[in-house]
Amino acid sequence: MSDKDFIIIDELDQKDKEEENEVVDKKDTSVVTQDTKEDDDDGYEKYCLICHRPESVAGKMIDLPNHITVCSDCMQKSFDAMTNGSVDYSKLFNMPGVQFLNMSDLDNMTPKSQKIKKKKEKPKEFHKLDIKDIPAPHKIKAQLDEYVVGQEYAKKAMSVAVYNHYKRVATDTMDDIEIEKSNMLMIGPTGSGKTYLVKTLAKLLDVPLAITDATSLTEAGYIGDDIESVVSKLLAAADNDVERAEQGIIFIDEIDKIAKKKNSSQRDVSGESVQQGLLKLLEGSEVEVPVGANSKNAMVPLTTVNTKNILFICGGAFPDLEEIIKERLSHKTSMGFNAELKDKYEHDKEILSKVTVEDLRTFGMIPEFIGRLPIIFTLKGLDxxxxxxxxxxxxxxxxxxxxxxxxxxxxxxxxxxxxxxxxxxxxxxxxxxxxxxxxxxxxxxxxxxxxxxxxxxxxxxxxxxxxxxxxxxxxxxxxxxxxxxxx
Known part of the structure; x- marks a missing residue:
């Protein structure tokens, strides 16, 4: 062999060694990338250099040179400012005294690892209702007696209704017999303890409670809260746990404010329309509600909540209802031996206890709404x-x-x-x-x-x-x- 042949063979051997080294390097880099992937789950998460939001809040980060991470929102705002802004950035390059930041200059500014420690999520403890753990009505009333004075009939009615409702929830199915919900309507003058009774009841039963005001509710599409907002408040009270929220209590206060307006030719968006919108919730249906917000929009995820096992309690003062009851009771013949005096019910302090469904219809509540509140009881005025x-x-x-x-x-x-x-x-x-x-x-x-x-x-x-x-x-x-x- 000549010297040229030896040189050619040496070059081929060198090339083979270089190819082997490249394969080894690729394997090493794959191992490194695999290690970095494992390091990503080491309890730390990236955060945006501009807005300082972590990846769990702002979403997936965009990796830039020199270990810089920026969220997609800030990156989009930067692009919008450059393209749609009123400033011509091309003219700024030639202006004296104007300097632009180079990416290489950020080497000394940014940390090598732009990560923060992840927040430890507490494990959710969901207490499933057991029929043996539900206190009997007399025990519920005895606990209410420690906090609420008087209102014996109201406490008794609430204790029985809640006991029957949570028996229904705990058993889930009753073969061929399906037990209906025990939704309640509380009628009583202001300051008689309606809201306090519900708060005390939820505290004793250790269930999530949402207290909302009917005055802010309007028909969908109009200014105000949507009907589904009452369910989203319950979901928030249950720490966004759907299963726990589906066993909670919703108290809708000032329910008398959504009575049907009389002699009005305009659309009743905060009266009869709200009553009709509440029908499906009271009956039991699957509702899509936003997680962590009261209004639906594209930026908030939605979840489905079934209101079948949610107990609804409505309360209101119902002003002028006493006059409607008096008019009905005194609407009899005023002549003959069976005649009644017109002022017989004028000073009756327990006139509210004589309320009927017909009186509520006269007040302005639609019959479909009243029919979904089977338990109606009144609270006495305080003496x-x-x-x-x-x-x-x-x-x-x-x-x-x-x-x-x-x-x-x-x-x-x-x-x-x-x-x-x-x-x-x-x-x-x-x-x-x-x-x-x-x-x-x-x-x-x-x-x-x-x-x-x-x-x-x-x-x-x-x-x-x-x-x-x-x-x-x-x-x-x-x-x-x-x-x-x-x-």
Whole structure:
């Protein structure tokens, strides 16, 4: 062989070695890429350099040189600014004093690993209802008695309805016999405890509760909340857990505000139309609701919630309903031996308890809506004795709250019975039910709460009727003896 032949063979061997090295390099790079993929799931996630949103919020990131990641929203905004902006960027290159940022300049600015630690998601604990765990009606009522004063019939009706409803949910199927829902309608004057009863009930049963206002609901397409927004609020209360939300309670307050308007030629978008829209929810149907928002739009994902097992409780004051009941009851013959006096029902304090479905139809509720609320009960207006009991008997009574506040300053707070009666009398004049009690006590306790921390020698404060009526002051007892002060 000649020298040329040896040179050719050496070159071929060198090429073969280079090809082998390239194959090894490719294998190494594949291993590296595989390792980086495994590293992506190491509890860290990328975040946008511009808006600082993590990948779990902003979506998949766009990788740029020098370990830079940008979300698609910020990238799109940058493109829009460059293409649609009013500034001609081509003219800026030749302007003195204007410098553009090079990608290579970001080497020292950006971190080598633009990642943040992922938030640990708490495992969702879903407590499935067991028929053995559902408390009996008398136990539910006994627990309600600790928080709510009076309203015996309302508490009894609610206890039975809730017990039957959750028995239906727990058993799921009853062979050939299907139990219908026990939706409720509560009628009572303002401040009688409608919302408080529902809040207490949901707390005792440990189920998600959504309280919404019917006044904001309108027909789809009009300004206001859609009908499905009541279900999306329940979903939010259940931490977006659909299964838990489907066993919850929805309380629609001010339901009397969606009564059908009388003698109106305009479209009733917030009255009869809302009642018709609520029919499918009360009956039980699958509704698409947005996750994490009240209104549907393209940026919010939708999920399907079945309202078959959701308990609906509607409540309202229904003003002027008493006049409708009186008119119906007194609409009899006023002559003869069986005649009734016209003012027989004029001063009847329990006139609301005589309400019928026909009275509600006259008020403006459509028959299809009333038919889906089979359990109708009323709450009594609060009298003086009930207001005094509300002040001191419930577990979290207003007086107990103030006693605890002053006990933190090592001061004992007492109220005379006459003082409690004076507070109840003032609340009766306001005609806003139990809500007036808090306002009255806040007014008279202001000076006491201001003055007490000044003097460490005060041991006890006794509120008297004279102080409530503004003709005297409370009795201040020092650590040694009692003397009247704060006149």
């Amino acid at each position: 003086k004795d009930m207001l005094v009991k509300i002040l001191k008997e419930p577990k979290n009574a207003i007086l107990k709250q103030y006693k605890k506040l002053l006990a933190l300053d090592e001061v004992n707070l007492e109220f005379n019975d006459e003082a409690l009666e004076a507070i109840a009398e003032k609340a009766m004049k306001k005609n806003t039910g139990a809500r007036a009690l808090r306002a009255i006590i806040e007014e008279f306790m202001l000076d006491i709460m201001y003055e007490i921390p000044k003097d460490d020698s005060i041991g006890q404060v006794t509120i008297t009727r004279e102080y409530i009526e503004g003709v005297g002051g409370p009795i201040i007892q020092l650590r040694g003896q009692a003397i009247p002060r704060l006149n």
